[in-house]
Amino acid sequence: MVGREARRFNSDWFKTYPNWLEYSIKVDRVFCLYCYLFKDLVGDHKDAFVTDGFNGWNKKDRLVLHVGDVNSKHNNAQKKCEDLLRQDQSIHVKFDKHSDKQKKEYRMRLNASTSLAKKLLNQGLPFRGHDESKDSLNKGNFLEFLQLMGEQNEGLGKVILENAPGNSQMTSLTIQQDIKHCFAQEVLKQIFDDLGDDVFSLLVDESSDVSKKEQMAVVIRYVDKCGVVKERFIGLVHVVDTYALSLKRAIDELFARYGLSLMKIRGQGYDGASNMAGEFNGLRSLILQENVSAFYVHCFAHQLQLVVVAVTNKHTGVWRIFEMVGCLTNVVCASCKRVDKLRELQKKNLEDKIGTGSGLNQEISLTRAGDTRWNSHHKTLTRLVTLYQSVIEVLEYVEETGNTIASKKQADGLQSEMKKYDFVFYLHLMKHVLNHTNILSQCLQRREQDLLNAISLVKSTKQQLEKLRLDGFESFLNGVNSFCEKHELEMVNMDNYYINPKKPRQKTNMTYRQYYEYDCFNTVLNMQIHEFGNRFNEVTxxxxxxxxxxxxxxxxxxxxxxxxxxxxxxxxxxxxxxxxxxxxxxxxxxxxxxxxxxxxxxxxxxxxxxxxxxxxxxxxxxxxxxxxxxxxxxLPAATASVERCFSAMKYVKSDLRNRIGDENLSDSCVCYIEKELLNKVSIDDVMVRFQKMKTRREQL
Known part of the structure; x- marks a missing residue:
């Protein structure tokens, strides 16, 4: 209490005096770091900032008085501290004096190593090889390209690698990691300078890397000074478990390292996992306990995938289609011979459709749909429709040349099922439905997508599905019949009475048209529309x-x-x-x-x-x-940026580089993912930061 008013320390003072002001939570007072460390060297110093601490929170002017004029004790102590931190004033450097020629050669070596590291980081390429000895044929990208640079530049070649002093070649593992860390810090500096003291949203997800270590990717979303929405990756954090408390602790440590505040969060974007989005014990709730304005938005792309998965699991006809497609994938792609056969048949079928343009004549094969892979259901069905005739021919090939009777019978059974009208109908129905949802999915994965636009897209997609249910059956049926005619498949007379395969003797009193329109077409679309309403409840x-x-x-x-x-x-x-x-x-x-x-x-x-x-x-x-x-x-609409980070992580940390350390991995991913900012980093700035990291044997 100060008088009758409750007062406390203002954290904004750190922005005004970032170098010397220190706050003690234990005694609730502030101290001067410079004066405390060098009080014996600047004379008698009995200021409150040095002795008992200052807590006159209503007297901010005392901070200015403490700093004083140019010759004040505080400024003298500050000068002592700065002198101590200068590398060129250290005893180690004074004993190890170098000529101007040696300094110039050192700068050339450091410049070459730094420039090369920037190129390798930009492409996500590994630095080291299996054997970096002089006679090795696999020294790794860093040494191989550095040698090439020396061969192309005679002046540089005279001062690098074996022509450099053994203790100053600037090629060791530690040097490479330090340079990489400097580039990552320069990239992050651009991000945080762009963010400033503004609000942002937090996007987080976790996934295991190739060495089975759980990594948490952290992305922030903010509006820059030009009014442009940015989603920037700020790091990977290794977490020993995926409990919400562990994730929260890791985020706190990351924020403390970079000077970010949880109180500046205005949105959270996660998938639907309970440890992330749990209403009571999830990461979402833990952050909301500290900041009630950190509103949570369930990733729209994940919700859309849940809509597809729900319909796939609930409707028997749709579930049977995807089960059969999975079985087809196992049979057709079981061996290299069968895959080559599929490619040959596809190439043959495309000979009459030669075209130009990106992707028109690409080799494609069947892929299995995955519940956690966005767009995979749509891709699977689209490819099956495209490769339908080729898949039939591969199954005929397997039936003739199969190694076992079981494989032959399986291929024969799959052919019979694929030629049934039911299969073709459901195949085209789900492809038709997923065409609409795929457009929405692609739009949701754009980085600049705002929440209002995402909501509008969800509503328009739902309206398109409702319109398809009301007016689209006739045109859809014509498309199915056209496909059957093209591939010479047996069609159903829609005016005949429907016969239930399970009860063939029992009359159904409805035609095939009624069955396919109301029991199949409308039912699937109703389920899809109903799931949209359930999953996207945030819209309301x-x-x-x-x-x-x-x-x-x-x-x-x-x-x-x-x-x-x-x-x-x-x-x-x-x-x-x-x-x-x-x-x-x-x-x-x-x-x-x-x-x-x-x-x-x-x-x-x-x-x-x-x-x-x-x-x-x-x-x-x-x-x-x-x-x-x-x-x-x-407010984030989707966590696509985080998913892209994991794709980059798997590229940077591959099977051949599965021993890369956590900090090294995070630095590499920051540079590779934010290569737009990496390209703006000045080599000189990196060299200066490199020198300041620790005491170096040589100086620039």
Whole structure:
């Protein structure tokens, strides 16, 4: 207590005095690091910042008084500290003096190693080889390319590798890792400078690497100073288990390392795993306990996959199709001979359809659908339709040349099933349905996708499915019959009475048309639409309803001041009572100003609105509205960026590089994934950081 008011330490003071201010949680006081360490060298120092600590939280001016003028004790202590940290003033360097020629050669070696490391990191290539000895034929990329650089540049060749001093060749494992770490830190510095002190969303997922170590990928989503949404990868963290508490602890350590705050989180994006999205004990709830504005959004792409999987498991006809496709994959792709046979047949069938363009004549094969792989069900069915005739011929080949009677009978049975009308009908039905959901899935995986746009896409996809159910059966049936005619398959007379294969003697009193339209076509689509409603329940949440009031679509048709004011009420840490009152005045002016500007009439989402506001400087005039727009934009729609990180991780840490360390792996992934930022990193900046990492034998 200070007087009658409760006061406490203000963490913003760290931004003003980042180098010397130290806060002790134990005694609730602040100290000066410089004066505490060098008090004996600068004379008698009885300042509170050195002795008992300072806790006059209402007297910020005391910090300025402590620093004092140029010759103050604080500034003298600061100079002593800086002198101590200078490598070129150290005893080690003074004893190991070098000529200007040696320094120049050292700079050349370091520059060559750093430049080469940047190229290798950009491509995700390994540095080291199995044997890096002088006579080895597999020294690894780093030494091999460095040798090539020396051969191409005679001046460089005279100062690197065996021509350099044995203790200063700049090629050791430690040197390579230090250079790699410097590049990663420079990339992260760009990210955090771009983020500044702004709010962001957290996207997290975990997966095992090739050496069976659980790795957690962390991505942040924010709006940069130009109004562009960015999703940036900031690191991999090895976690010993996947409990929510362990993940939370790892995130806390990562944030502490980079100076990020949990209080700046305004959104969380995870998959539906209980340890991540659990309402009571998941990572989501642990973060919400500390920050109530860290709103959780279940990854839309995962939810879409759950819709497909649910229909696949619930409907017998659809489930049977995917089971049969899995069996087909096992038989057709069981050996290299069969795969080669499939490719030959495919090539033969394409001879009459020669075309030009990307992917028109690619070799493809059957793939198994996976419940956790996005778009895999659609890819599987699309390929089967394309390879239908070739697959039939491969099955005939297996029936004739199979090694066992069982394999021959299996191939014969699969042929019979594939030629049935039921198989063709369900194959085309699910392909037709998944064509619509695949478009949505591809859109959700775009990095710049904002939540409002994702919601609009979900609604439009659902509407397309409903339209297909009402009006699409006739055209769909014509497509199925056309496929049957093309491949000379037996078709069903739709006017005949349907015969139930399980009860062939029992009359059904309905035609085949009625059966296929109502019991098959409509049932599958109804299940798909129903699952959409169940899985995407966030679409109807209050948060998203309020955000939709900011939408610029159709000349701001959804603009609703009461809803926007309710949205400001939700973000407790971003709008105080004074801001809310100002927002009531600012919103009508904002709307009138934008509607009067013709440039804002045909916008297609929040992203384009925010970018245009920054370009036209309107974000400076309507700061509170712009703050709300940024809060809406940072909410993630999907975790596709995290999934891409794991793809990169598997490329960087492969079977041949399965012993790469955790920090080394994280640095490599940061550089490889954020190669756009890596290309902007200056070699000189990396060399300076490299020198400051630790005491080096030689100086630049």
């Amino acid at each position: 949440s209050d948060l998203l309803i309020y955000i939709s009031a900011l939408s610029p679509w159709d000349n701001f048709r959804e603009f609703d001041i009461p809803k926007i004011l309710l949205l400001a009420e939700i973000y407790l840490y971003d709008f105080n009572e004074h801001d809310k009152e100002d927002l009531k005045i600012e919103l009508p002016n904002y709307m009138d100003n934008l509607k009067a500007d013709i440039g804002f009439t045909n916008l297609n989402g929040l992203s384009s609105l925010v970018r245009l506001m920054v370009e036209t400087k309107k974000h400076q005039n309507f700061k509170l509205v712009y703050r709300l727009l940024k809060l809406a934009l940072v």
